[in-house]
Amino acid sequence: VTSWSSIDDSYHAFSLSPRGKGGVGQALAVMNSLKVSFRHCIRTLATGERWRRRSSSLSEILSQVASESHSRKELVEQVKALGRVISRPGWDPNSRTGSGPGASIAQITPTHVIELLRALRHDPVWALRVYIWASRQSGYEHSALTRTFILDLWADTPLLESFLDVLQNPSRPSSSDDYLLLIQGYGWANMPDLAMTTLGRMINNGLTPDVSHFNFLLYILVESNRLKNIQELFKLMNESGVAPNNSTFALRVRGYCVAGQFDEAHKAFRQMLKAGFPPDIKTFGYLVDAMCMANKPYLLYVLPCDMHDNRCIPNAAIYYEMLEGLCRSKCVKYAEKLVKHIRRRNVEPDAWVCNILTKGYCHERKVHCALAQVNDMLKRGFLPDPDVFDLVLILLFKEGRIGNICKLMDKLMSKGFCPNISTYDLLVYGLCKCEEVMKAFEAWSTLVKYNLPNVKTYSALIQGLCRSGMLVEAKEVFTTSMDRGFPGDDTAHDALIFRLKQAGRVNDAKECEVLLAVRKKACDDTIDVFEGMLPIDSDSDFDTESSASEDTAVGSSEDTSDSDE
Numbered sequence: 001v002t003s004w005s006s007i008d009d010s011y012h013a014f015s016l017s018p019r020g021k022g023g024v025g026q027a028l029a030v031m032n033s034l035k036v037s038f039r040h041c042i043r044t045l046a047t048g049e050r051w052r053r054r055s056s057s058l059s060e061i062l063s064q065v066a067s068e069s070h071s072r073k074e075l076v077e078q079v080k081a082l083g084r085v086i087s088r089p090g091w092d093p094n095s096r097t098g099s100g101p102g103a104s105i106a107q108i109t110p111t112h113v114i115e116l117l118r119a120l121r122h123d124p125v126w127a128l129r130v131y132i133w134a135s136r137q138s139g140y141e142h143s144a145l146t147r148t149f150i151l152d153l154w155a156d157t158p159l160l161e162s163f164l165d166v167l168q169n170p171s172r173p174s175s176s177d178d179y180l181l182l183i184q185g186y187g188w189a190n191m192p193d194l195a196m197t198t199l200g201r202m203i204n205n206g207l208t209p210d211v212s213h214f215n216f217l218l219y220i221l222v223e224s225n226r227l228k229n230i231q232e233l234f235k236l237m238n239e240s241g242v243a244p245n246n247s248t249f250a251l252r253v254r255g256y257c258v259a260g261q262f263d264e265a266h267k268a269f270r271q272m273l274k275a276g277f278p279p280d281i282k283t284f285g286y287l288v289d290a291m292c293m294a295n296k297p298y299l300l301y302v303l304p305c306d307m308h309d310n311r312c313i314p315n316a317a318i319y320y321e322m323l324e325g326l327c328r329s330k331c332v333k334y335a336e337k338l339v340k341h342i343r344r345r346n347v348e349p350d351a352w353v354c355n356i357l358t359k360g361y362c363h364e365r366k367v368h369c370a371l372a373q374v375n376d377m378l379k380r381g382f383l384p385d386p387d388v389f390d391l392v393l394i395l396l397f398k399e400g401r402i403g404n405i406c407k408l409m410d411k412l413m414s415k416g417f418c419p420n421i422s423t424y425d426l427l428v429y430g431l432c433k434c435e436e437v438m439k440a441f442e443a444w445s446t447l448v449k450y451n452l453p454n455v456k457t458y459s460a461l462i463q464g465l466c467r468s469g470m471l472v473e474a475k476e477v478f479t480t481s482m483d484r485g486f487p488g489d490d491t492a493h494d495a496l497i498f499r500l501k502q503a504g505r506v507n508d509a510k511e512c513e514v515l516l517a518v519r520k521k522a523c524d525d526t527i528d529v530f531e532g533m534l535p536i537d538s539d540s541d542f543d544t545e546s547s548a549s550e551d552t553a554v555g556s557s558e559d560t561s562d563s564d565e
Contacts, residue, residue: 079115086116086130093129094136094193108134110143117149124153128189135167142168159184173198176207183213187220195220196229209240215247222255230255246277253283257290265290269303273310281321288325297331300338320352327360332369335360351382358384362391367399374408378415386420393423397430405430406439421451429457432464440464441473448480455489462492466499475500475508482515 085091113134120127131150134140147164154160163185166172173179179202186195195217202209214237221229234252237244244252249272256265265287272279279287284303291299300322304314319342326335335357339349349357354377361370370392374384384392389412396405409427412419419427424447431440444461458481465474474496481488493516500509 093133108137108140110146113146125190127153132189183216192220192224211242211245218251222251225258227259249277250283254286257286262290262294278312281317284318284321285325288322292329292331297334300334323356327356330364332360332364355385355388358388362395367395383417386423390423393426402434425457429460432460437464437468459489459492463495466495
């Protein structure tokens with residue numbers, strides 16, 4: 001066969017076959033019946049030492065091919081069994097072979113692991129957990145391929161390679177830095193139990209952890225919401241004589257907040273202030289969220305008072321975060337009280353505060369308050385953020401306040417407000433839904449100068465124009481969108497063509513149909529080019545998916561094998 005002629009030894013083995021041409025044909029027939037990948041056979045012929053001998057017979061080659069095929073099927077079944085076990089909710093990645101998925105097969109090999117990693121390539125955290133689990137199995141050692149694969153998945157984490165060095169070296173960890181790398185790595189893999197065990201091993205081996213070891217482990221426990229372990233770790237930290245720093249206190253406060261224990265978080269916050277560490281903005285955000293979750297927003301003023309008592313003056317960023325937290329938790333009335341509290345200190349709220357309050361009013365659907373806040377901003381020379389104004393638009397459309405929308409838009413545009421694409425999109429769609437089609441078309445005329453609307457807005461606009469009898473405008477929207485390559489919407493197109501024919505505008509309807517036919521033909525041509533091609537995830541997938549097409553190619557080339565030989 002021509003495809004094999006470059007592999008001299010393999011070709012010679014076939015030519016020396018006692019069956020001659022018939023042997024080659026029989027070989028191809030057997031391969032077809034076994035569904036063996038043509039590419040896999042070539043690879044095996046090129047690399048196998050047994051098949052490089054000129055004395056190899058065709059029966060030996062076919063026997064080896066069948067054996068390889070059986071081994072591949074067995075490997076696939078084993079990997080599937082491993083996948084079923086590690087996907088169970090109760091699977092413990094800290095386990096050894098006896099209690100883990102390795103119990104289902106005699107010995108885990110790098111081939112099993114690389115197949116699992118390929119299956120988990122879209123979830124790097126889970127893939128790293130499997131990698132760590134495999135490295136803990138007795139008699140197992142990672143190959144260069146598995147190591148390279150996991151490094152590619154975590155290419156954005158420079159320290160991962162150092163972590164793998166420590167993980168795979170039997171003589172390590174041997175220093176404080178090695179243990180720190182292990183704790184970090186187990187944190188990346190979301191394995192808090194192994195991280196805690198590593199800290200215990202470090203202490204048992206006579207090494208004293210510093211504050212960075214405790215902080216990294218504390219962060220892992222906070223992310224896993226392990227409140228009991230957080231308390232135990234803080235106690236161990238005090239017993240070890242390690243002084244906590246700002247990050248330690250902030251993580252402790254956050255841990256209580258995530259667990260929904262505001263009272264404990266508030267107590268930890270006060271301890272943080274007494275120790276002389278000012279809280280950062282994120283810590284305040286967690287505190288306010290926990291306060292609202294505990295249904296205690298009335299304690300709003302306690303936090304700034306605690307700071308004043310400990311000679312820590314809250315700045316504007318702290319107040320911003322408190323306002324954000326209150327509005328996010330739908331406690332706008334307490335946010336208003338906080339703004340009044342700020343004003344009593346002769347500090348006028350800026351545009352940032354006004355935007356926060358406006359968002360809060362929109363979330364609670366207080367349309368009058370939202371409009372009043374926007375008007376107040378305009379009087380003071382501020383303009384709302386486009387994203388905030390989008391929320392106001394949505395609220396006004398839901399309440400059917402079309403008159404307010406038009407007046408507000410005119411007022412904003414006269415003040416120099418620049419709407420973004422999403423604002424125009426919302427405007428067109430909302431006006432169509434409220435039967436203000438002419439105004440929607442005017443807004444679309446502005447929008448189309450910058451960008452095209454999304455499919456939902458496009459469909460609403462065309463159908464709205466058709467219902468209102470504005471067929472000229474509807475056809476203009478259609479042709480403009482088609483000329484710019486917009487995919488459109490079949491429902492809207494059918495409605496437009498139906499209305500045009502109903503109104504006796506047959507030529508316009510035919511013109512629209514021709515445009516759609518041209519577009520469909522272009523799409524069909526594109527699909528035909530790639531018809532039958534499937535995405536290939538790995539070499540093993542290629543071997544499986546392409547075997548049928550390769551066998552077909554082999555069958556067609558058999559007719560020309562006489563002249564080739």
